[in-house]
Amino acid sequence: MPLYPFGATIFVLLMRLLGTSICRALFSFVCTLWLLFAPTSFTQEESAAAPLPVYEFHSGFWLNLHHTLYRVARSQRSSSSATSPAAVNAGIANLSPGEQRAWSAAVAFYSKTYADKDLTVSLEMILVKNQLGDFETCEDLAGLKKKSCDAGLPAKLTETLNAAAPVYRAHLWQEHDRANRRWIAAVAPLVRRNGLDLAHRLAEIYQTNWPRERIRVDVTSYASATGAYTTLDPLRVTVSSFDARNQGTEALEVLFHEASHGIADSVQDAIFRECRQREKPIPRDLWHALLFYTTGEVVRPVAQNATDPARATSSAGSYSGYVPYAVREGLYKRGWENYLRVLTQYWQPYLDGNVTFEDSIAHMVSAL
Ligand SMILES: [Zn+2]
Numbered sequence: 315m316p317l318y319p320f321g322a323t324i325f326v327l328l329m330r331l332l333g334t335s336i337c338r339a340l341f342s343f344v345c346t347l348w349l350l351f352a353p354t355s356f357t358q359e360e361s362a363a364a365p366l367p368v369y370e371f372h373s374g375f376w377l378n379l380h381h382t383l384y385r386v387a388r389s390q391r392s393s394s395s396a397t398s399p400a401a402v403n404a405g406i407a408n409l410s411p412g413e414q415r416a417w418s419a420a421v422a423f424y425s426k427t428y429a430d431k432d433l434t435v436s437l438e439m440i441l442v443k444n445q446l447g448d449f450e451t452c453e454d455l456a457g458l459k460k461k462s463c464d465a466g467l468p469a470k471l472t473e474t475l476n477a478a479a480p481v482y483r484a485h486l487w488q489e490h491d492r493a494n495r496r497w498i499a500a501v502a503p504l505v506r507r508n509g510l511d512l513a514h515r516l517a518e519i520y521q522t523n524w525p526r527e528r529i530r531v532d533v534t535s536y537a538s539a540t541g542a543y544t545t546l547d548p549l550r551v552t553v554s555s556f557d558a559r560n561q562g563t564e565a566l567e568v569l570f571h572e573a574s575h576g577i578a579d580s581v582q583d584a585i586f587r588e589c590r591q592r593e594k595p596i597p598r599d600l601w602h603a604l605l606f607y608t609t610g611e612v613v614r615p616v617a618q619n620a621t622d623p624a625r626a627t628s629s630a631g632s633y634s635g636y637v638p639y640a641v642r643e644g645l646y647k648r649g650w651e652n653y654l655r656v657l658t659q660y661w662q663p664y665l666d667g668n669v670t671f672e673d674s675i676a677h678m679v680s681a682l
Pocket residue numbers: 571572575602605
């Protein structure tokens with residue numbers, strides 16, 4: 315049985331004003347427990363001290379269960395062995411007949427109801443995700459033990475999750491929660507060391523401010539096919555602790571790329587404006603390619619320094635050191651070749667301080 319069966323909140327402050335003793339303590343389980351029981355005093359102290367973004371990491375039981383069922387339902391649907399027990403039980407073994415029935419019924423419900431929906435764009439999936447995050451400390455989602463724990467989700471979903479919960483808790487949650495906490499513990503020192511500078515730089519590049527609210531990061535075993543995604547209003551990041559693309563110093567880039575979704579309006583607006591003036595169609599996902607490029611370039615020296623200080627200053631124009639996510643994962647080779655060209659030619663000079671934001675966007679749009 316894990317120590318905290320229903321999830322936990324861990325804060326990473328980009329500002330170091332609370333003092334190193336608290337910062338260091340943030341990642342011990344004792345402090346996590348303290349945060350859970352004393353959130354009010356912490357929030358007051360923090361809001362006075364932290365005008366820059368604060369990541370709030372969660373490893374929540376219900377969202378992890380939800381994503382696990384979604385993943386299993388999708389993989390079951392896409393595999394030829396649609397009805398095989400092995401597909402239904404992916405990653406889960408030694409079930410009793412009762413557990414097997416509850417788990418199979420939950421997977422079947424997810425297959426029918428959610429497997430076709432995209433976690434990252436379906437409003438229904440986003441609302442369910444946010445709600446499950448908000449109710450992560452509840453023992454059940456129907457308010458059976460505590461009235462305030464009635465999450466108001468569709469009845470069938472509540473019933474399904476409540477029925478699958480004991481199976482998940484007994485067989486998978488401990489492993490998932492441990493991986494989530496490990497991931498948080500690994501990324502936290504990187505954020506503490508570099509977060510303040512990165513946050514300042516990104517806000518400066520996008521000519522905007524970070525939202526004052528804490529940025530909630532839900533760490534889950536699975537987080538969509540891309541390994542991480544972000545939803546807006548409210549700004550929330552979801553990151554997979556298991557995904558190979560999110561490990562080591564790469565986690566820092568993933569985290570700041572995702573959070574940058576919340577401050578990218580200026581880029582989208584500028585691209586839109588330029589296109590309208592030139593009566594050109596808006597280049598699909600140019601803003602997103604720009605976000606990948608920018609986070610990669612901003613994080614690169616920091617990440618390189620973290621892994622191999624001796625090579626930190628070498629070959630600024632090539633990728634002999636840290637390789638940004640979009641390059642590593644071949645995003646520019648899958649239809650974004652022209653975007654890489656204009657980003658390198660017209661956006662990089664802006665990052666280097668040689669042209670203005672507006673001129674850079676105007677050049678990119680006109681060159682496409
Ligand atoms: Zn993105």
